[in-house]
Amino acid sequence: MASTLTIKDLHVAIEDKEILKGVNLEIKGGEIHAIMGPNGTGKSTLSSAIMGHPKYEVTSGSITLDEEDVLEMEVDERARAGLFLAMQYPSEINGVTNSDFLRTSINARREEGQEITLMKFIRELDKTMELLEMDLDMAQRYLNEGFSGGEKKRNEILQLMMLKPKIAILDEVDSGLDIDALKIVSKGINEMRSSDFGCLIITHYQRLLNYITPDYVHVMMQGRIVKSGGPELAQRLESEGYDWIKAELGIEDETVGQEA
Numbered sequence: 344m345a346s347t348l349t350i351k352d353l354h355v356a357i358e359d360k361e362i363l364k365g366v367n368l369e370i371k372g373g374e375i376h377a378i379m380g381p382n383g384t385g386k387s388t389l390s391s392a393i394m395g396h397p398k399y400e401v402t403s404g405s406i407t408l409d410e411e412d413v414l415e416m417e418v419d420e421r422a423r424a425g426l427f428l429a430m431q432y433p434s435e436i437n438g439v440t441n442s443d444f445l446r447t448s449i450n451a452r453r454e455e456g457q458e459i460t461l462m463k464f465i466r467e468l469d470k471t472m473e474l475l476e477m478d479l480d481m482a483q484r485y486l487n488e489g490f491s492g493g494e495k496k497r498n499e500i501l502q503l504m505m506l507k508p509k510i511a512i513l514d515e516v517d518s519g520l521d522i523d524a525l526k527i528v529s530k531g532i533n534e535m536r537s538s539d540f541g542c543l544i545i546t547h548y549q550r551l552l553n554y555i556t557p558d559y560v561h562v563m564m565q566g567r568i569v570k571s572g573g574p575e576l577a578q579r580l581e582s583e584g585y586d587w588i589k590a591e592l593g594i595e596d597e598t599v600g601q602e603a
Protein backbone atom coordinates (compact mmCIF):
# COMPACT_ATOMS: atom_id res chain seq x y z
CA MET A 344 0.00 0.00 0.00
CA ALA A 345 1.27 3.47 -0.82
CA SER A 346 2.36 5.55 2.15
CA THR A 347 2.37 9.28 2.75
CA LEU A 348 4.98 11.16 4.74
CA THR A 349 3.59 14.46 5.98
CA ILE A 350 5.72 17.21 7.47
CA LYS A 351 3.91 20.16 8.96
CA ASP A 352 5.42 23.43 10.15
CA LEU A 353 8.59 21.66 11.30
CA HIS A 354 11.00 23.62 13.46
CA VAL A 355 14.31 22.00 14.33
CA ALA A 356 17.15 23.29 16.49
CA ILE A 357 20.72 22.12 16.94
CA GLU A 358 22.24 23.09 20.25
CA ASP A 359 19.56 25.75 20.74
CA LYS A 360 20.13 27.31 17.33
CA GLU A 361 17.04 27.16 15.16
CA ILE A 362 17.91 25.66 11.76
CA LEU A 363 14.54 24.67 10.31
CA LYS A 364 11.96 27.39 10.59
CA GLY A 365 8.69 25.88 9.49
CA VAL A 366 9.03 23.22 6.79
CA ASN A 367 5.91 21.86 5.10
CA LEU A 368 6.17 18.90 2.76
CA GLU A 369 4.09 15.91 1.73
CA ILE A 370 5.60 12.92 -0.07
CA LYS A 371 3.27 10.23 -1.33
CA GLY A 372 4.06 6.77 -2.65
CA GLY A 373 4.70 7.03 -6.38
CA GLU A 374 6.15 10.53 -6.15
CA ILE A 375 9.71 11.74 -6.49
CA HIS A 376 10.52 15.09 -4.89
CA ALA A 377 13.79 16.94 -5.17
CA ILE A 378 15.04 19.56 -2.73
CA MET A 379 17.72 21.95 -3.89
CA GLY A 380 19.25 24.87 -2.06
CA PRO A 381 22.49 26.58 -1.15
CA ASN A 382 24.90 25.09 1.39
CA GLY A 383 23.93 25.31 5.03
CA THR A 384 20.22 25.95 4.53
CA GLY A 385 19.08 22.90 6.48
CA LYS A 386 18.64 20.15 3.90
CA SER A 387 20.63 17.56 5.83
CA THR A 388 19.03 18.80 9.04
CA LEU A 389 15.64 17.96 7.56
CA SER A 390 16.74 14.44 6.66
CA SER A 391 18.32 13.86 10.09
CA ALA A 392 15.20 15.12 11.85
CA ILE A 393 13.00 12.78 9.80
CA MET A 394 15.18 9.81 10.75
CA GLY A 395 15.41 10.85 14.40
CA HIS A 396 19.06 11.79 14.88
CA PRO A 397 19.25 12.67 18.60
CA LYS A 398 21.25 15.84 18.04
CA TYR A 399 18.42 17.46 16.09
CA GLU A 400 15.71 18.72 18.38
CA VAL A 401 12.24 19.11 16.95
CA THR A 402 10.93 22.16 18.78
CA SER A 403 7.53 22.27 17.07
CA GLY A 404 5.58 20.88 14.15
CA SER A 405 4.83 17.31 13.18
CA ILE A 406 6.03 14.41 11.04
CA THR A 407 3.62 11.60 10.32
CA LEU A 408 3.83 8.46 8.21
CA ASP A 409 0.25 7.65 7.24
CA GLU A 410 -1.55 7.93 10.56
CA GLU A 411 1.50 7.32 12.72
CA ASP A 412 3.43 9.94 14.64
CA VAL A 413 7.04 9.55 13.50
CA LEU A 414 8.36 11.86 16.20
CA GLU A 415 7.19 9.38 18.82
CA MET A 416 9.25 6.58 17.27
CA GLU A 417 12.82 5.50 18.01
CA VAL A 418 15.22 5.44 15.05
CA ASP A 419 14.86 1.67 14.54
CA GLU A 420 11.07 1.95 14.66
CA ARG A 421 11.20 4.60 11.95
CA ALA A 422 13.21 2.21 9.77
CA ARG A 423 10.76 -0.58 10.46
CA ALA A 424 7.84 1.69 9.64
CA GLY A 425 9.38 2.05 6.16
CA LEU A 426 11.58 5.15 6.29
CA PHE A 427 15.08 5.09 4.84
CA LEU A 428 17.89 7.62 4.75
CA ALA A 429 20.91 7.51 2.47
CA MET A 430 23.27 9.76 4.40
CA GLN A 431 25.36 12.51 2.89
CA TYR A 432 28.34 11.04 4.74
CA PRO A 433 27.76 7.29 5.20
CA SER A 434 29.40 5.83 8.32
CA GLU A 435 32.07 3.16 8.26
CA ILE A 436 31.50 0.19 10.55
CA ASN A 437 34.55 -1.89 11.25
CA GLY A 438 33.93 -5.60 11.93
CA VAL A 439 30.50 -5.76 10.26
CA THR A 440 30.46 -7.00 6.70
CA ASN A 441 28.28 -5.29 4.17
CA SER A 442 26.40 -8.53 3.59
CA ASP A 443 25.73 -9.19 7.31
CA PHE A 444 24.63 -5.60 7.78
CA LEU A 445 22.12 -5.87 4.93
CA ARG A 446 20.73 -9.22 6.02
CA THR A 447 20.37 -8.09 9.62
CA SER A 448 18.66 -4.88 8.49
CA ILE A 449 16.21 -6.79 6.29
CA ASN A 450 15.38 -9.24 9.06
CA ALA A 451 15.03 -6.53 11.68
CA ARG A 452 12.10 -5.22 9.66
CA ARG A 453 10.36 -8.61 9.49
CA GLU A 454 8.30 -10.52 12.01
CA GLU A 455 9.96 -13.38 13.86
CA GLY A 456 9.78 -16.54 11.78
CA GLN A 457 9.51 -14.49 8.56
CA GLU A 458 13.25 -13.91 8.10
CA ILE A 459 14.65 -13.95 4.59
CA THR A 460 16.32 -17.28 3.74
CA LEU A 461 20.04 -17.19 3.10
CA MET A 462 19.53 -18.47 -0.45
CA LYS A 463 16.98 -15.85 -1.32
CA PHE A 464 19.09 -13.13 0.27
CA ILE A 465 22.20 -14.10 -1.69
CA ARG A 466 20.27 -14.34 -4.95
CA GLU A 467 18.79 -10.90 -4.44
CA LEU A 468 22.09 -9.40 -3.30
CA ASP A 469 23.96 -10.76 -6.32
CA LYS A 470 21.28 -9.56 -8.72
CA THR A 471 21.20 -6.07 -7.21
CA MET A 472 24.97 -5.73 -7.06
CA GLU A 473 25.13 -6.73 -10.69
CA LEU A 474 22.58 -4.10 -11.64
CA LEU A 475 24.63 -1.51 -9.76
CA GLU A 476 27.80 -2.81 -11.41
CA MET A 477 29.41 -3.43 -8.03
CA ASP A 478 32.22 -5.88 -7.49
CA LEU A 479 30.69 -8.88 -5.66
CA ASP A 480 33.66 -8.86 -3.27
CA MET A 481 32.27 -5.70 -1.74
CA ALA A 482 29.59 -7.75 0.00
CA GLN A 483 32.23 -9.32 2.23
CA ARG A 484 34.08 -6.12 3.07
CA TYR A 485 33.42 -4.20 6.26
CA LEU A 486 30.63 -1.67 5.83
CA ASN A 487 31.94 1.35 3.94
CA GLU A 488 35.45 0.82 5.30
CA GLY A 489 37.95 2.00 2.74
CA PHE A 490 35.17 2.46 0.18
CA SER A 491 35.77 5.34 -2.18
CA GLY A 492 33.26 8.19 -2.13
CA GLY A 493 31.53 6.79 -5.20
CA GLU A 494 31.48 3.25 -3.80
CA LYS A 495 29.83 4.50 -0.61
CA LYS A 496 27.10 6.22 -2.61
CA ARG A 497 26.52 3.13 -4.72
CA ASN A 498 26.38 1.09 -1.53
CA GLU A 499 23.66 3.38 -0.17
CA ILE A 500 21.62 2.56 -3.28
CA LEU A 501 22.31 -1.13 -2.74
CA GLN A 502 20.82 -0.77 0.76
CA LEU A 503 17.86 1.12 -0.65
CA MET A 504 17.14 -1.58 -3.20
CA MET A 505 17.56 -4.44 -0.74
CA LEU A 506 15.51 -2.86 2.05
CA LYS A 507 12.71 -1.59 -0.20
CA PRO A 508 11.48 1.20 2.07
CA LYS A 509 8.16 2.99 1.56
CA ILE A 510 9.71 6.44 1.73
CA ALA A 511 13.40 7.16 1.08
CA ILE A 512 15.42 10.30 1.62
CA LEU A 513 18.59 10.44 -0.43
CA ASP A 514 20.93 13.14 0.83
CA GLU A 515 23.37 14.18 -1.90
CA VAL A 516 23.59 10.67 -3.21
CA ASP A 517 25.09 12.15 -6.39
CA SER A 518 27.94 14.15 -4.88
CA GLY A 519 31.39 12.98 -5.86
CA LEU A 520 30.13 10.64 -8.57
CA ASP A 521 31.65 10.48 -12.02
CA ILE A 522 29.24 10.41 -14.91
CA ASP A 523 29.15 6.60 -15.24
CA ALA A 524 28.51 6.14 -11.52
CA LEU A 525 25.84 8.84 -11.68
CA LYS A 526 24.04 6.90 -14.40
CA ILE A 527 24.24 3.65 -12.40
CA VAL A 528 22.96 5.27 -9.21
CA SER A 529 20.12 6.82 -11.21
CA LYS A 530 19.32 3.45 -12.76
CA GLY A 531 19.00 1.96 -9.25
CA ILE A 532 16.68 4.74 -8.09
CA ASN A 533 14.56 4.52 -11.23
CA GLU A 534 14.31 0.76 -10.73
CA MET A 535 12.65 1.50 -7.36
CA ARG A 536 10.00 3.75 -8.89
CA SER A 537 6.55 2.37 -8.19
CA SER A 538 3.28 3.48 -6.66
CA ASP A 539 4.50 2.05 -3.33
CA PHE A 540 7.69 4.06 -3.22
CA GLY A 541 8.05 7.75 -2.43
CA CYS A 542 11.39 9.49 -2.59
CA LEU A 543 12.98 12.77 -1.53
CA ILE A 544 16.19 13.53 -3.38
CA ILE A 545 18.42 16.23 -1.92
CA THR A 546 20.86 17.50 -4.48
CA HIS A 547 22.99 20.47 -5.42
CA TYR A 548 22.98 19.73 -9.09
CA GLN A 549 20.42 19.49 -11.78
CA ARG A 550 22.47 16.79 -13.54
CA LEU A 551 21.05 13.94 -11.41
CA LEU A 552 17.60 15.14 -12.40
CA ASN A 553 18.51 14.61 -16.05
CA TYR A 554 18.35 10.90 -15.29
CA ILE A 555 15.62 10.85 -12.67
CA THR A 556 12.72 13.11 -13.55
CA PRO A 557 11.22 14.42 -10.33
CA ASP A 558 7.51 15.16 -10.01
CA TYR A 559 8.21 18.14 -7.76
CA VAL A 560 11.21 20.37 -7.17
CA HIS A 561 11.49 22.44 -3.98
CA VAL A 562 13.96 25.15 -3.09
CA MET A 563 15.11 25.40 0.51
CA MET A 564 16.59 28.61 1.84
CA GLN A 565 17.22 29.73 5.37
CA GLY A 566 15.42 26.77 6.88
CA ARG A 567 12.25 26.95 4.82
CA ILE A 568 10.94 25.68 1.53
CA VAL A 569 10.58 28.95 -0.29
CA LYS A 570 9.53 27.77 -3.73
CA SER A 571 8.08 24.63 -5.32
CA GLY A 572 7.54 23.68 -8.94
CA GLY A 573 8.21 21.00 -11.52
CA PRO A 574 11.44 19.84 -13.20
CA GLU A 575 11.73 23.17 -15.03
CA LEU A 576 12.52 24.84 -11.70
CA ALA A 577 15.69 22.73 -11.35
CA GLN A 578 16.73 23.72 -14.85
CA ARG A 579 16.31 27.39 -14.11
CA LEU A 580 18.37 27.06 -10.90
CA GLU A 581 21.13 25.35 -12.85
CA SER A 582 21.35 28.15 -15.38
CA GLU A 583 20.59 31.16 -13.19
CA GLY A 584 21.54 30.19 -9.62
CA TYR A 585 19.52 31.30 -6.60
CA ASP A 586 19.72 35.08 -6.86
CA TRP A 587 16.45 35.47 -8.74
CA ILE A 588 14.58 33.61 -6.00
CA LYS A 589 16.18 35.77 -3.34
CA ALA A 590 15.17 38.86 -5.29
CA GLU A 591 11.66 37.53 -5.85
CA LEU A 592 11.19 36.80 -2.16
CA GLY A 593 13.13 39.78 -0.86
CA ILE A 594 15.50 37.50 1.06
CA GLU A 595 18.54 39.26 2.48
CA ASP A 596 21.80 37.82 1.24
CA GLU A 597 23.09 36.93 4.69
CA THR A 598 25.24 33.93 5.33
CA VAL A 599 23.08 31.31 6.96
CA GLY A 600 25.93 29.14 8.03
CA GLN A 601 28.48 26.71 6.80
CA GLU A 602 27.67 23.24 5.62
CA ALA A 603 28.13 20.71 8.39
Ligand SMILES: Nc1ncnc2c1ncn2[C@@H]1O[C@H](COP(=O)(O)OP(=O)(O)O)[C@@H](O)[C@H]1O
Binds near residue numbers: 382602
Ligand atom coordinates in the same frame (compact mmCIF):
# COMPACT_ATOMS: atom_id res chain seq x y z
N1 LIG B 1 25.67 18.49 14.16
C1 LIG B 1 25.66 19.82 14.02
N2 LIG B 1 26.15 20.61 15.01
C2 LIG B 1 26.14 21.97 14.88
N3 LIG B 1 25.66 22.63 13.81
C3 LIG B 1 25.16 21.89 12.81
C4 LIG B 1 25.13 20.44 12.85
N4 LIG B 1 24.56 19.99 11.74
C5 LIG B 1 24.26 21.08 11.00
N5 LIG B 1 24.61 22.22 11.65
C6 LIG B 1 24.42 23.61 11.14
O1 LIG B 1 23.10 23.70 10.66
C7 LIG B 1 23.05 24.45 9.45
C8 LIG B 1 22.40 23.64 8.36
O2 LIG B 1 23.22 22.54 8.02
P1 LIG B 1 22.79 21.40 7.01
O3 LIG B 1 21.44 20.93 7.36
O4 LIG B 1 23.89 20.38 7.00
O5 LIG B 1 22.75 22.19 5.64
P2 LIG B 1 22.70 21.68 4.14
O6 LIG B 1 22.54 20.19 4.17
O7 LIG B 1 21.53 22.39 3.53
O8 LIG B 1 23.98 22.10 3.51
C9 LIG B 1 24.49 24.86 9.17
O9 LIG B 1 24.66 26.17 9.66
C10 LIG B 1 25.30 23.86 9.95
O10 LIG B 1 26.55 24.37 10.35
Ligand SMILES: [Mg+2]
Binds near residue numbers: 387388515
Ligand atom coordinates in the same frame (compact mmCIF):
# COMPACT_ATOMS: atom_id res chain seq x y z
MG1 LIG C 1 23.72 18.63 3.50
